[in-house]
Amino acid sequence: MSxxxxxxxxxxxxxxxxxxxxxxxxxxxxxxxxxxxxDGDGEDDSNLINPQxxxxxxxxxxxxxxxxxxxxxxYDKQTVQITGEAVGDIIDARDGMxxxxxxxxxxxxxxxVSVLMTRESASHIDTLGRYGTTGTMLQVRGVFHLxxxxxxxxxxxxxxxxAVAAKGSHxxxxxxxxxxxxxxxxxVVGFALMGLFRYLRERQx
Amino acid sequence: xxxxxxxxxxxxxxxxxxxxxxxxxALMAVPFIxxxxxxxxxxxERYLLGIGIALVVGTLLQFLRIEPGRxxxxxxxxxxxxxxxxxxxxxxxxxxxxxHYATYMDALFDGxxxxxxxGATVALDIDHFSNADNMFxxxxxxxxxxxxxxxxxxxxxxxxxxxxxxxxxxxxSEHVVPNVVQTTQLILRITLVIIFIAAVVLTALCxxxxxxxxxxxxxxxxxxxxxxxxxxxxxxxxxxxxxxSIPIEVFLMLLMILGSxxxxxxxxxxxxxxxxxxxxIEIRTMLIWLLVMTVVVAASLSASALFSNLPAIIRRGLxxxxxxxxxxxxxxxxxNQLTTVFSSGAFLALALIAAVGxxxxxxxxxxxxxxxxxIFKSIVSTVKEAVSPSSARVVVSYNHLGRRVxxxxxxxxxMTVFVLFVITYSVGALVGxxxxxxxxxxxxxxxxxxxxxxxxxxxxxxxxxPSLEAFYIFQxxxxxxxxxxxxxxLAEIIASLAPRKRRVRQ
Numbered sequence: 001m002s003x004x005x006x007x008x009x010x011x012x013x014x015x016x017x018x019x020x021x022x023x024x025x026x027x028x029x030x031x032x033x034x035x036x037x038x039d040g041d042g043e044d045d046s047n048l049i050n051p052q053x054x055x056x057x058x059x060x061x062x063x064x065x066x067x068x069x070x071x072x073x074x075y076d077k078q079t080v081q082i083t084g085e086a087v088g089d090i091i092d093a094r095d096g097m098x099x100x101x102x103x104x105x106x107x108x109x110x111x112x113v114s115v116l117m118t119r120e121s122a123s124h125i126d127t128l129g130r131y132g133t134t135g136t137m138l139q140v141r142g143v144f145h146l147x148x149x150x151x152x153x154x155x156x157x158x159x160x161x162x163a164v165a166a167k168g169s170h171x172x173x174x175x176x177x178x179x180x181x182x183x184x185x186x187x188v189v190g191f192a193l194m195g196l197f198r199y200l201r202e203r204q205x
Numbered sequence: 206x207x208x209x210x211x212x213x214x215x216x217x218x219x220x221x222x223x224x225x226x227x228x229x230x231a232l233m234a235v236p237f238i239x240x241x242x243x244x245x246x247x248x249x250e251r252y253l254l255g256i257g258i259a260l261v262v263g264t265l266l267q268f269l270r271i272e273p274g275r276x277x278x279x280x281x282x283x284x285x286x287x288x289x290x291x292x293x294x295x296x297x298x299x300x301x302x303x304x305h306y307a308t309y310m311d312a313l314f315d316g317x318x319x320x321x322x323x324g325a326t327v328a329l330d331i332d333h334f335s336n337a338d339n340m341f342x343x344x345x346x347x348x349x350x351x352x353x354x355x356x357x358x359x360x361x362x363x364x365x366x367x368x369x370x371x372x373x374x375x376x377x378s379e380h381v382v383p384n385v386v387q388t389t390q391l392i393l394r395i396t397l398v399i400i401f402i403a404a405v406v407l408t409a410l411c412x413x414x415x416x417x418x419x420x421x422x423x424x425x426x427x428x429x430x431x432x433x434x435x436x437x438x439x440x441x442x443x444x445x446x447x448x449x450s451i452p453i454e455v456f457l458m459l460l461m462i463l464g465s466x467x468x469x470x471x472x473x474x475x476x477x478x479x480x481x482x483x484x485x486i487e488i489r490t491m492l493i494w495l496l497v498m499t500v501v502v503a504a505s506l507s508a509s510a511l512f513s514n515l516p517a518i519i520r521r522g523l524x525x526x527x528x529x530x531x532x533x534x535x536x537x538x539x540x541n542q543l544t545t546v547f548s549s550g551a552f553l554a555l556a557l558i559a560a561v562g563x564x565x566x567x568x569x570x571x572x573x574x575x576x577x578x579x580i581f582k583s584i585v586s587t588v589k590e591a592v593s594p595s596s597a598r599v600v601v602s603y604n605h606l607g608r609r610v611x612x613x614x615x616x617x618x619x620m621t622v623f624v625l626f627v628i629t630y631s632v633g634a635l636v637g638x639x640x641x642x643x644x645x646x647x648x649x650x651x652x653x654x655x656x657x658x659x660x661x662x663x664x665x666x667x668x669x670x671p672s673l674e675a676f677y678i679f680q681x682x683x684x685x686x687x688x689x690x691x692x693x694x695l696a697e698i699i700a701s702l703a704p705r706k707r708r709v710r711q
Contacts, residue, residue, distance in 0.1 A: 072545050073511060087332040088441055091449055092415040099449050103332050103442070109667065110331050110442035114449060131245065131335040146511055147546045153517030154446065155539045155546075179250045186257025190230070193264040201271050 065104040068144055068157070069111040076146040080157065083139045083165050087112065087129035090122050098122045102138060102157075103129060115140055116151075117159040127168030137166035207700035214280055216270040221284040221363070222291055223266025228357055229292050230259035233299070235344050240337035248337035251299040259295045276363070279697065281371045286694040288353050289682055293317040296345060303338055305329050307668035310675070314665075317678050319345030320353070321685035322568060324437015324534035324659030327667045327674075331442040336423060342438050343427040349685075350434025350464070350568035351396055359389035392468045395475065396433065403429035403460050410453050428453075432460035435568045437534025437659030444536040451520065454537055458527045465491075465531035465563025467575075484604040487564045490578040491530075498558050499526050505550035512546045522551070525660070529558040532570040534659020543662050549645060552662075556649045559658035560630060570657030570684055572626045576619035578603065583616045625688040629655045633680050637664055640673045654680035 063080045084102030091099040097116050104111040117140070129135030142159035145151075210218075233256045240249035276284070296316035297309065306312040311327040318325050319342050328334070334342075348356045354371045357363055363371060407425035412418060424440045431438050441447040445454060463471075470488065473481045482488060499522070506518045521538050528535045536543075543552060562571015586601040593599055601611040609615075630652050637647025642664050650664040654677045665677065683691050 069539065069541055071541065076511065088447065089416045089420060091447075092413075093449065098415070101332070101441070101443060101447060103330075109329065112332065112442050114443065114446065129332060131333055131338075147517060147542060149514055149517070151449070152520040153512055153514075153538065153542075153546070154449065155542055173244070173246050175244075175246050179246070180253055183250060183253030183255075183257045186261055187253060190257055190260025190264055193261060193268075194227070197264055197267055197271065204272050 063144075064111075065102060065113050066109065066111045068113050068155075069104075071144065071146060071155075073146060075144050078144055079141065079160075080144045081139065081141045082113070082157065083137060084112070085129045086125045086135040086138055086168075089128065090125070099156075100125065100138070102140065103135075105137060114154060114156040115142065115159050115162075116156055117142075117162050121159060121162035124162065124164050125168070127170065129168070132171050132173055134169050134171070136164055136168040139163045139165045208279060208697055209701040210279075210283070210697055213270075214277075214283070217273045217276065217280050218283045218287070219266045219269035220271075220273040221276060221280070222287060223263045223269070224362055225284070225288050225292065225353060225357060226259050226263030226266060226295060228353075228360070228362060229295055230256045230263060232344050232348060233259060233295075233341065236299075236337040236341035239340040240335065243336045245335045245337050248299075248303070248335040251302045252337060252341070254302075255295065255299040258298060262295075276371060279693075282690050283694050283697070285354055285371060286686060286690050289320055289349075289685060290317065292353065293320055296320065296341075299341065300328075300338070303335075305331075305334065305338070308671075310671050311667055311669075314674055314678055315342070316345070317681050318659070319436070319438060320349035321657050321681045322346055322350045322434055322436040322532075322570070322659075323654060323657040323681045323685075324431070325653060325661045325665045325677075326438060327665060327669065329667050331440075334440070339423070339427060339440050343430045343436070346434045346436030346438060347396075347400075347430050350430075350436060351392060355389045355392055358386055359393040361386065391472060395468060395471050399433055399460075399463060400426075400429045403433060403456070406456060407453065410450065410456065411448070414448060414450050414453075428457065429460065432457045432533060432535065433464040433568070435461060435464045435531045435533045435563065435570070435657075437528075437532075439535060443539075445524070446537050446539065454520070454524050457535060458524060461527050461531040461533045461535070464533070465567050465569035467564040467566035469566050470564070481604075481607070486578040486582075486603040486605045487574045489604075490574040490581075491564065494558075494561065494574065494577070495526065495530060498530070498554060499523060502526050502551050502554045502558075505548045505554060508550070509546060509548045512542075512548075525555055526558060529555045529658060529660055530561075530563065532559055532562045532656050532658040534653065534661075536660060540661060540663050543649075543660070544646065552645060552649065555660065556652045559656045559660060560626070560652045562656050562658075570655075572623050572656075575605065576623055579611065579615055579619040580623060582611050583619075586611055622687055622689065625692075626655065626684070629680060629683060629688070633676065636673060636676050640664075640670055650677070651680065655684040657681060657684050 063082050065082055065084045068075065068080065068082065082102065083105065085105050086100050087103045088101050093099050093116055096119060098119050100115050100117060100122055101112050102115050125136040125138070127133050127135055139162070140157060140159045141161045142157040144157050146155055147153040148156050233252050237249060237252035237256060240246070240252060293313060293316035296319065297312040300306060300315055301309050301312035305328045306315070307327070307329060314327050317323070324346070358371065404426045407428055408421050411421035411425055416424070427440050430436065439445060439447070445457060467487060470482055470485055502522050502525070503518050506522050507513050512518065512521070524535075524537045538546070560571055561577055562573055563569025565573040565575040582601050582603050586599055589599045589601065602608050603611060630648070633651025633655060634644070634648040637650055638644055646662045646664055649660065649662045652658060653660050664673070
């Protein structure tokens with residue numbers, strides 16, 4: 001069907017649809033974007049995840065921690081965005097800042113990176129990854145240094161914004177006596193054999 | 206003519222290996238108790254199973270010879286040679302069942318690495334290791350650093366009669382006190398006192414940077430063990446970088462240097478004889494060597510575009526020099542930085558430092574400064590002979606627990622071990638290259654494995670090629686035994702397997 005065949009009703013409908021889309025886009029653009037933990041506008045503290053962030057292409061890199069652990073000089077001083085599990089401890093750093101180690105979420109390797117952030121940002125970490133605990137998943141935007149001049153050559157990320165991507169969790173380990181059966185039985189047999197050995201050795205003397 | 210192992214020999218060797226296996230079962234009780242204390246039930250199950258297996262197999266091995274009698278030199282060599290690999294097999298059981306290893310071979314690699322104090326690891330997700338697993342890894346460093354035989358002797362397990370031959374077979378010849386058992390007990394005492402003091406200091410430092418007290422205590426004990434025994438395992442995947450603390454790094458450097466000094470020299474200082482400390486050939490060689498290589502590494506690092514500021518060179522460069530020299534393997538730079546930020550000169554200088562290693566009679570690996578000093582003195586002697594009249598008798602002496610004259614036997618021993626190390630470094634590098642890796646990385650990894658150094662550059666990774674992994678296991682094992690013990694045992698095994706030649710009657 002050619003353009004000239006369009007009825008007035010169809011033309012009106014098309015115009016209305018375009019206006020509706022434009023209004024929707026304007027509304028969407030004007031929506032208050034949920035802040036990062038570091039942004040500090042305090043509009044909605046309960047929602048720390050920015051759902052619009054992932055498809056946003058305004059960052060220079062959407063990197064993985066594995067990328068950073070294999071980074072070459074091209075990555076140096078670039079703004080990166082990484083997501084990883086906060087593990088270990090929150091270590092005091094200079095100027096009231098703290099170090100948080102972010103580990104690759106897949107746990108299939110030992111890729112991790114030190115992130116320098118404010119204590120306020122670190123306060124959003126509810127659990128730190130350790131044995132029996134999955135740490136808070138943090139989404140960090142910041143500047144990556146292959147050899148940071150401020151920290152005497154450390155490979156790190158200086159966070160400019162930190163968001164919680166997923167809360168941490170504890171894994172309760174149940175005590176199952178039956179799981180100890182094989183080890184206990186072998187240990188008992190081992191001690192019995194030791195006793196028998198001593199007896200035979202004493203008899204030989 | 207090569208000596209063969211008789212059936213009697215094998216039974217005696219089996220008996221003593223069984224005794225060491227029982228000792229290892231007792232060692233596994235430490236992580237088992239740790240697991241119970243921290244209510245880590247799954248690791249507790251694994252370590253109880255490990256204890257059970259080691260006890261049963263160890264005692265069955267003892268049954269091979271109920272009254273083994275005095276251990277001969279050849280038997281002692283075999284016991285010492287096999288102990289490292291046999292115990293690594295037992296260590297690999299709870300490690301593999303932890304789920305932190307991609308393959309069984311990886312768990313065995315970590316067992317050998319732990320016992321030989323290499324400190325390279327192929328474990329996955331180290332940051333989530335249980336306290337029990339970490340305790341076990343560092344207990345392996347403790348007994349491995351001291352020497353399996355030293356620990357066994359100090360606990361009176363082998364009795365007095367077999368002590369001397371076993372002590373010598375483990376690569377130790379110097380006695381702090383005349384009695385071997387008392388010597389091993391003194392070594393154990395020195396180690397435990399230093400580790401205790403170090404753990405207290407490190408705990409204070411860890412708490413000062415905000416760590417939780419329980420984690421601070423545990424990680425301090427582990428770091429102290431690893432540093433003084435020049436091991437290299439660290440509780441966190443980022444190694445020492447994790448702490449981002451200059452005081453901790455400085456203190457660990459001090460511990461690593463202490464660990465790379467001979468126990469005999471430690472004992473002299475213990476007794477207040479500082480003169481023999483500063484006059485010792487090894488201490489002098491160490492000071493000169495460290496000074497020269499620090500300058501070389503610093504100069505080389507200053508050429509690096511990313512790493513050229515002075516604080517970075519001092520902090521990262523000096524720490525890595527001490528870590529390589531002591532063959533500990535702690536890192537305050539990432540593996541990636543070693544290959545991308547460090548200049549190739551600094552990288553190879555670290556390999557050379559690790560290749561030479563620390564003092565003989567210490568927990569450090571490598572060729573050893575003592576041998577380097579003797580080889581240097583031998584060169585001096587050769588030059589002196591060349592410029593002296595033919596009738597002159599050239600005498601070159603050195604200080605090592607008193608004044609000693611350079612003998613041809615000492616030079617021969619030093620040269621033999623030196624050449625064996627160089628051959629193994631080279632062959633290991635070629636094996637790495639044959640597996641498709643960069644030459645510089647292959648050299649570094651080969652040196653790290655053989656010298657039990659542990660600084661890795663990305664070849665040693667979880668699930669690595671089994672053939673390369675097997676070769677690295679062999680390198681760690683051979684390097685820890687300083688080749689002679691292992692080669693002697695291998696020669697006897699080959700001789701024992703070869704068919705006997707019939708005598709032709711005339």
